[in-house]
Amino acid sequence: MANNKKTYLDEHIIDLIGVTRQFEDGVIAVDNFNFYVRRGEFVTFLGPSGCGKTTTLRMIAGFDKPTEGKIMLNGVDITALPPYKRPINTVFQKYALFPHLNIFDNIAYGLKLRKVKAVYEDKDGKRIERIEKLTKKEIAEKVKKALKIVDLEGFEKRSVATLSGGQQQRVAIARAIVNEPQILLLDEPLGALDLKMRKEMQIELKDMHKKLGITFIYVTHDQEEALTMSDTIVVMNDGAIQQIGTPEQIYNEPKNAFVANFIGESNIFSGTMAGDKKVRFLGKVFNCVDDFEKNQKVDVVVRPEDVELTEVGKGTVDGVITYSIFKGTHYEVVVKVGKSEITTQTLKDVNVGDKVGITVAPEEIHIMKKEIESNVYDGYITKDNTVCFGDGEFLCDVTTLYPNSTLDEEGYLITEKGEKVDLVDVDVTVEVGLKDITIEDVKHDSDIEYDDNYGAIGKIIQIIYKGDHYQLIVRTDENEEDFVFDTEDTWNEGDIVRVLIKKEDIHVKLKQEIKR
Amino acid sequence: MREELKVINKAPVVFEPTEKKGLRFSRKHLCIPYGVFLACFVVLPLALIVFYAFTDKDGGISLDNFVRFFTNTTTLTTVIISVLLALATTLICLILAYPVAYILARSNLNRGGTLLMLFIMPMWINFVLRAMAMKDLLTLIGVFGWNNYVNVVIGMVYDYLPFMILPIYSVLSKMDKSYLEASKDLGANAFQTLTRVTLPLSMPGISSGITMVFMPTMTCYVISDTFGNGLITIVGKLIDEQFTTFQNWNLGSAIALVLLVIMLVSMWVTGGFKSEDIRGTNL
Known part of the structure; x- marks a missing residue:
């Protein structure tokens, strides 16, 4: 995550390494996530619902375990650590304040469970270490401080039910930050608030982040919220990371159409x-x-x-x-x-x-x-009514250029209206589907049934396995034209092959109307 | 065919508020049947009980019935035994029911509710029949007959367990899981989460379970008769005897009234009145 405005120590607090979460029903919610968060950073996971952002957050909190990969905290693998042993606290989407406890007890919940290592010195100056709980006084002080941070001083004795949504939100934040976590996770915390309240809380959260110096990981589907608050945004969709960058980078240089469409x-x-x-x-x-x-x-x-x-x-x-x-x-x-x-x-x-x-x-x-959906080439029609493109000559049906046209004996195209068209050297756009290309080894010339003049010769430069088939790219020598296609056959990279396309699979279109 | 007319003007029909005239049926009139029902079957019988309790056989106002009840050691012992039996039954039911309800609500075992159904189904089988069958079963395995009190408690626990499971299960299964996650997130392990969050939040279920078990066990003498070999008398039996055997409606009514007070007190203790307030807060 380069080019942050603020300079952070380049120290990673959280590292996700090849993290994948597949649910029992087979759905892959998070697919091979690799990223890190730096200490003190405000990172936002942004994406539409179902993109995997909440699942990622839950894995960092410890409520969900990755099916593959590992999560490192300060360089230590915490993948198997239960949530209560992680120095990470969460502000839940619907706050999850305990209804049977008052505000004080809600905030003090984590403090009462905490054990601290206290060091004493006895009369002889010998040091004694003791694991003990926080005293009531210490707890009360910490709660008071936390309430001050969220601007709810004097609310200790109130019950949860008497608070407004915004106040409950603040208590939820106080309950999390009072434990002084290394990372604060916020799961769409402002989603339930009205617009005005949300704007105020955005600014307050940002201030709090500055003051506390805790790393914030924030989940939202609201792009404006993400742009306003974050140091770094991780844009997700369909369980995959689309782009990681500063708000400026994400907005100004979206990496793909999804990011561009989603952000602004x-x-x-x-x-x-x-x-x-x-x-x-x-x-x-x-x-x-x-x-x-x-x-x-x-x-x-x-x-x-x-x-x-x-x-x-x-x-x-x-x-x-x-x-x-x-x-x-x-x-x-x-x-x-x-x-x-x-x-x-x-x-x-x-x-x-x-x-x-x-x-x-x-x-x-x-x-x-763009993800390639078909091969598109610039080509021209020859005097034999074939088409040249991609450094090769191919047979094609030129009558598809004009509806209901025919060819006369001399090879001229006769349109529906009876007009004669000279197609020689006419520029056309040629489109060939990914499934309509076949290749043959040029070494076995004897096997080739096609006329030697047709097709294009190229080298296999890339083979990508796509689950049930391979996607190959054959590049020609002369003008480096690429043929992209799917095949179930196994080939080797570097093979020299002849590209063959059936006549009916070559779709030609005129680039301009021909002057008659 | 409609006659073609020349359109002069068209305006929306305005509905003007009309004055109410005479008797009109409104929503509050729907309450009348319930009011009549309550008056006939709740208020009137209660009034009769109070009337009989505070009068003697000749119809004169007296407190004789209460004096007799509280000075007679037999009746007092019966009340104390009833309360103790009911307390024991309730406590055992609670200890047995909570883990069962917890497992049913949390684990995948109860997917589709089959397991819960098995626990609840005895409630649909005739109560006397069930009691008899249980007695025979206990006799068969040789447990029956050790002690009449133990027998009665076994019988009552058997009969009332579903009434304890159901409300606790209902509260636990509806409990928002984010409370448990919040607890773990804040540093509580599974046991601490159970004692600090799950248990307090299931109090409404526990208290309604207690209400549903404690009160009937005080009066349900079918079980004490069946399992106690006719040697154990509980308050319910006492009242029955006054009305049927001794034809003393006045004393019977007085005992019923005392029982009513005990129940109100026990309900107040278990917080049965407040359960609505607790449910009101996010549960």
Whole structure:
């Protein structure tokens, strides 16, 4: 967790090493978590319900045990240690204050159980060590101090039922911090409070964290809360860590579409890299600062506040305002560009129906590599009505370019309306599914039934085992084009193979209308 | 077909508050049958008991019945024996029922409630039949006949155990597990959690269990007759004898009234009146 604003000692208080928790019903709530928390840090686990954040917290507290991996506290393995032996205290979601005890006894609960090592000196100056309980006076003092910290002085004799939600919350915090834990765990502690109370408590908790110097691990699904309070945020989803970073990093440089979507409002578009630091989305090419391979399918994230409205024609792309609503500090405006919508914020009052231009500063365009769902290539049609892409030539059905078209004897395409189209050298986008690619060893030429001219030759550069199949990447020599596909066969990395695709599995699309 | 009319104006129908006229049925009238029932079957019999208790055979007001009751060693001994038997039964029931209820509520053994059902089922079998069967069973294994008092206690514990298990189980199974986690989190081991959190929080169940066992065992003479070989008399039997054998309704009513007071006192002691307040706090 680099680049914290505050400088912490680089000392890890908690280390999670390969921690996995699988429930009895087979659900994996937490999948191979590896991270650490530094002493004194305020760390937030952020994610939607069911993402594994509470399970992780419960494992740190000791209520749940990992099915795999280990949890280290100050470098010591505590995975098997029961909760009552851990120097960690929890503020529970619904406070869990004991209803049969008054406020004093609730807070003193942990103190009364605690044993301390007291050292005495007898008459001869000999030191005697004794394990003993805290005296009543000591307990009373500590409780008083804790109540002062949470601003509830004089509440000792009150019963739990007479307190408001906010006050119960404070008592729950006092009950935990009075034990001087090394780590304080907070499980959505503000969830039950109203908005105003929540904001106040956020600030108070942050102050308390500063004053006490205890490591806080905070669980929430509220992204704003996480951004306000944390030194470090761990974003989780579906039992996996999505991103770890400071609030600024998480907000400004989300690692994937999930994080971008979960943290704050954002516009997410599917785009394609159009060249060196250029990305194509909303039908236009935008300059950006991220560098990906050309034609790489990417997710483009733009925060509403980073979209600038300009006069028509002066932006990168033009659109029409379809929605505008006053939000107090700004107007939220939705601009329709082609079939896409982009949400923006502006201080100017604009009218629905106005035409505007849109620009986004290159550094505000966040680009994330997309999980590959299919192979997409730039290609062209040859004079033989085959298609060249990925450093190879493949047979394809060009009549799919135009509905109900046919080919005449000379190989020209005749459209539905009877127009003759010359397809030679026409640029097309080629899409091939992950399951539609097969490969063959080039050493056994004799076995190949296909014409030697077709297909592409490449080297297997990566094999990933995906449970019931392998995902392979074959890269061609010439232009380093990649073919990604699934197979159940076993191959070796480094094998030189021929990539074969059936005619009907090659989906071609025209990049531009052909001038006739 | 409706006739086509020219629309002049359409406005929503306004409902104006109407004045109540004459007798109208309202929610509070639903209480009437219950009121009548309570008057006929609770207040009236109680009034009759009080009337008989404070009058003599000729209908004149007197405290003779109470004087006779408290000066007669036999009746007093009966009351003391009844209280002691009921106390012993309640205590044994509590000691047996708490672990059972705890295991039923906490472990996976009771998944689907089958095990709980087995404990509760005897309650649905005829009570006299059960008592007879238990007596025969005890005789068969040779336990019966050591001591009449022990016999009676065994019989009563057997009969009333489900009444102790059920309320404790109910409280324990509804108890929020986060209290136990909070306790462990704050440094308490399993035993400390049991004594400091689970036990205090199950007090409402314990007190209603005590109420449900202690009171009936004072009066239920079917068991004392069956298991005590007819040699043990408890308060219930005493009252019965006054009404049936001796036809002395006045003394019978006086004893019943004394019993009522004992029960109110015992309820006050076990906190039966307060149980609602305790439940009100997050339970």
